[in-house]
Amino acid sequence: MPQFETARPVAHTPEDMYALVADVEKYPEFLPLCEALSVRSRRERNGRTMLVADMTVGYKALRETFTSQVHLKPDELAIDVKYLDGPFRYLNNEWRFEKDGQGGSIVHFFIDYEFKSRVLGALMGTMFDRAFRMFTEAFEKRANAIYGRSKVV
Numbered sequence: 001m002p003q004f005e006t007a008r009p010v011a012h013t014p015e016d017m018y019a020l021v022a023d024v025e026k027y028p029e030f031l032p033l034c035e036a037l038s039v040r041s042r043r044e045r046n047g048r049t050m051l052v053a054d055m056t057v058g059y060k061a062l063r064e065t066f067t068s069q070v071h072l073k074p075d076e077l078a079i080d081v082k083y084l085d086g087p088f089r090y091l092n093n094e095w096r097f098e099k100d101g102q103g104g105s106i107v108h109f110f111i112d113y114e115f116k117s118r119v120l121g122a123l124m125g126t127m128f129d130r131a132f133r134m135f136t137e138a139f140e141k142r143a144n145a146i147y148g149r150s151k152v153v
Helices: 014-022 024-029 118-147
Strands: 003-010 034-045 048-059 062-073 078-085 088-099 105-115
Touching (some): 003 118, 014 078, 024 048
Antiparallel strands (some): 034 048, 048 062
16 A cells, blocks of 8 residues: 655646646656556547556566556646556556746645555565656656756746
């Protein structure tokens, strides 16, 4: 039942950070452990988007693919991820983006998960925990590369 939560100040607007995290197809280009990501389906309704996506994560010889439902809520600057299938017993992931009052934002990231297999949990657990701790940093580095560095924060 590992979980990780952080609130990270970044020098980019909440809208820019939301757009970056919502662009899931680009994850393999910069996200730790993410080797592939494909969107199975995309449904848009009332300004919101629901994706079903397969993500393959790997480290050395270990590879696992899991399916998630990603609910993009631009009006709330929020992204909710619900686990559908794969090596986990469950996985819940939430992103929230809020203004920091200085032109940047605070990126809130929360993840709670458990592997189905204790063996897989033991093999991949430490690596996953370390990777999740690097996620917000990876997105901030990506934002700096795309939007440029800002001196706000």
